Amino acid sequence: MKRDAAFIYSPEQLNYRFNEHHPFNQERLKVTNDLLIRLGALSEEEMTAPRMATDEELLYIHTKDYVEAVKEASQGRNRASYAATYGIGTEDTPVFPQMHEAAAWLTGGTLTAVEAIFEKGYSHALNLGGGLHHGFRGKASGFCIYNDSSIAIEYMRKKYGARVLYIDTDAHHGDGVQWAFYDDPDVCTLSLHETGRYLFPGTGNVNERGHGEGYGFSFNVPLEAFTEDESWIKAYEKTAEEVAAYFKPDVIITQNGADSHYYDPLTHLCSTMRIYHEIPRIAHRIAHQYCGGKWLAVGGGGYDIWRVVPRAWALIWLEMTGQTELAGDNLIPSSWLKEWSPLTDHNLPKRWVDDPDIYPAIPRKPEIEKKNERTVQKCLEPIYRQHKNVHI
Amino acid sequence: MPEMEEFTMMLEDIMKTDVVSVKPADRLDRAFKLMEDHKIRHLPVTDEEMTIIGIVSDRDLRDASPSVFNPSESSFAEKEVSSIMKRDVITALPTDFVEDAATVMVENQFSCLPIEREDRLVGIITDSDLLKTLVRLTGADLPTSRLEVQVPNISGMLTRAASLISEQGVNIQSVLVYPAKNPEKKTLVFRVETMDTRKLVERMEAHEFTVLWPEQTPGMSI
Numbered sequence: 248m249k250r251d252a253a254f255i256y257s258p259e260q261l262n263y264r265f266n267e268h269h270p271f272n273q274e275r276l277k278v279t280n281d282l283l284i285r286l287g288a289l290s291e292e293e294m295t296a297p298r299m300a301t302d303e304e305l306l307y308i309h310t311k312d313y314v315e316a317v318k319e320a321s322q323g324r325n326r327a328s329y330a331a332t333y334g335i336g337t338e339d340t341p342v343f344p345q346m347h348e349a350a351a352w353l354t355g356g357t358l359t360a361v362e363a364i365f366e367k368g369y370s371h372a373l374n375l376g377g378g379l380h381h382g383f384r385g386k387a388s389g390f391c392i393y394n395d396s397s398i399a400i401e402y403m404r405k406k407y408g409a410r411v412l413y414i415d416t417d418a419h420h421g422d423g424v425q426w427a428f429y430d431d432p433d434v435c436t437l438s439l440h441e442t443g444r445y446l447f448p449g450t451g452n453v454n455e456r457g458h459g460e461g462y463g464f465s466f467n468v469p470l471e472a473f474t475e476d477e478s479w480i481k482a483y484e485k486t487a488e489e490v491a492a493y494f495k496p497d498v499i500i501t502q503n504g505a506d507s508h509y510y511d512p513l514t515h516l517c518s519t520m521r522i523y524h525e526i527p528r529i530a531h532r533i534a535h536q537y538c539g540g541k542w543l544a545v546g547g548g549g550y551d552i553w554r555v556v557p558r559a560w561a562l563i564w565l566e567m568t569g570q571t572e573l574a575g576d577n578l579i580p581s582s583w584l585k586e587w588s589p590l591t592d593h594n595l596p597k598r599w600v601d602d603p604d605i606y607p608a609i610p611r612k613p614e615i616e617k618k619n620e621r622t623v624q625k626c627l628e629p630i631y632r633q634h635k636n637v638h639i
Numbered sequence: 640m641p642e643m644e645e646f647t648m649m650l651e652d653i654m655k656t657d658v659v660s661v662k663p664a665d666r667l668d669r670a671f672k673l674m675e676d677h678k679i680r681h682l683p684v685t686d687e688e689m690t691i692i693g694i695v696s697d698r699d700l701r702d703a704s705p706s707v708f709n710p711s712e713s714s715f716a717e718k719e720v721s722s723i724m725k726r727d728v729i730t731a732l733p734t735d736f737v738e739d740a741a742t743v744m745v746e747n748q749f750s751c752l753p754i755e756r757e758d759r760l761v762g763i764i765t766d767s768d769l770l771k772t773l774v775r776l777t778g779a780d781l782p783t784s785r786l787e788v789q790v791p792n793i794s795g796m797l798t799r800a801a802s803l804i805s806e807q808g809v810n811i812q813s814v815l816v817y818p819a820k821n822p823e824k825k826t827l828v829f830r831v832e833t834m835d836t837r838k839l840v841e842r843m844e845a846h847e848f849t850v851l852w853p854e855q856t857p858g859m860s861i
Contacts, residue, residue, distance in 0.1 A: 270835055337808070337810070337832070337833075338807065338808050338809050338833050338835075339832075339833050339834050339835070381782065381834075388782045389782055389834045390834060419834070422782060443779060444779070444785065445784070445785045445852055445853070446784060446785070447782060447783065447784040447833070447834040448781075448782035448783065448784075448834075449778070449779035449780065449781065449782065449783050449784070449785075449830065450779070450780065450782075452774075454767075462678070512837065513834065513835055513837075515853060515854075
């Protein structure tokens with residue numbers, strides 16, 4: 248069956264592994280793929296194998312000395328000074344053998360997704376191995392070495408002259424991508440995340456709006472800790488719609504970090520699986536409304552790799568391929584539960600939605616909702632301001 | 640040390656030095672356009688020697704613009720800046736401390752202060768520069784997470800907490816120490832360079848420090 252969406256994956260993507268205790272664990276790709284296969288929504292044959300990103304492509308965004316340092320560390324020639332200068336060999340991004348190759352494969356996956364859309368004629372493409380949004384030009388940060396999304400965006404700018412809208416729904420601010428295009432009016436970034444007052448990386452304030460010619464093309468929605476589904480979805484739908492209508496992109500790239508869920512061990516938002524039904528649904532609708540369907544999706548964070556990530560990411564593919572009826576009120580395939588249950592202490596979820604009582608009632612709920620509403624309003628101010636023309 | 644610009648708390652370290660200013664004989668439409676083009680709300684007015692003789696704000700301009708009730712007043716754009724500028728300008732000096740400048744701004748409800756050296760305009764700071772400075776002091780402009788710990792108000796606690804963090808190989812970007820409601824306690828707020836604070840929380844708790852953030856029960860304290 249020929250689909251209108253490309254699924255990018257190969258086992259090389261599993262090699263991005265810092266150490267066995269590190270929370271960033273690409274085993275989640277295997278667990279997700281298996282869920283889709285057992286559901287009958289994906290087959291091994293229809294997966295598109297990625298390529299490795301070339302040095303030239305990495306240099307679209309990263310500095311030469313940084314890439315060289317990653318290569319050195321990758322070959323076992325790490326230096327103590329790399330931690331402070333390049334963020335390599337720290338707690339968050341420790342050195343591991345072949346780390347350059349592993350990171351370049353993930354990046355190549357996102358570039359393969361770009362090619363699937365612009366060269367092969369697919370409307371949508373999904374590379375769950377990508378979404379490493381904290382990578383800076385010259386520094387690794389927050390589990391990320393190379394910033395595949397930034398590189399893919401630059402690739403689309405250079406090769407196809409496309410105006411790109413980047414929408415980031417990871418619980419952490421998409422800082423690397425934002426700073427890479429902070430002064431570029433042809434790339435618009437929108438990030439919804441838990442407020443940086445507490446959470447890593449600390450940036451993503453509503454007043455970070457871009458710089459110079461890029462002023463007004465960077466949008467941030469820092470949500471309160473303990474934000475729940477309804478408030479989260481309202482903020483997302485409103486800002487995604489408004490920003491897309493304002494920017495009129497040629498293509499949308501969504502970063503789908505799945506760490507805003509209550510179960511996620513690193514963050515403090517209180518969403519359930521509901522938002523992961525809505526995120527791809529709304530992205531899909533916007534892509535068809537504004538850019539002829541061109542929608543590239545990548546993964547990102549997500550540290551409950553059993554109860555949250557597989558379902559959240561499977562839903563993106565189901566949405567892209569018009570198969571959401573396979574989820575909905577249905578049960579999760581029992582063969583999938585049987586396969587993976589032995590590997591985790593958690594009870595694997597049996598449905599595609601969560602029970603509302605997985606977390607206790609939030610004491611300050613109305614205040615949190617009110618604050619988020621105001622944040623959304625503030626975030627969109629530059630768009631509203633365009634409408635009033637003040638002349639002397 | 641990494642290459643960071645040196646950071647102290649004097650205005651000359653945070654002020655903008657490429658100040659957009661006007662002359663008293665400039666027309667109001669020019670002043671308006673300058674504000675729009677540079678996205679600023681204040682224009683110092685100087686003479687030929689760059690001595691500050693006045694200031695105009697976007698608000699002064701708006702107040703002076705023709706009323707809808709009196710549309711015949713069409714010469715507005717041609718008026719001179721000197722006709723509406725405020726002449727009693729409060730200024731600051733480059734070596735003033737940031738806290739003092741902030742106090743002046745709050746007391747007078749200003750959102751900007753022109754800065755002069757030897758009677759010449761050399762810089763300007765606005766409330767947003769002060770805010771940026773605050774964000775920088777708290778370390779939230781670098782990729783970090785917040786770790787908030789309550790400790791007994793006795794000597795040596797900061798050292799102990801900090802060494803627990805460094806034993807985990809995690810870099811500290813900033814520390815704030817402030818009094819807790821209970822005078823026998825102090826609150827330490829660290830911005831630490833890691834995305835995963837779980838091990839740090841464990842270590843702190845193992846050493847009987849009370850971790851206030853990240854908090855375990857949703858939404859109780861904030």
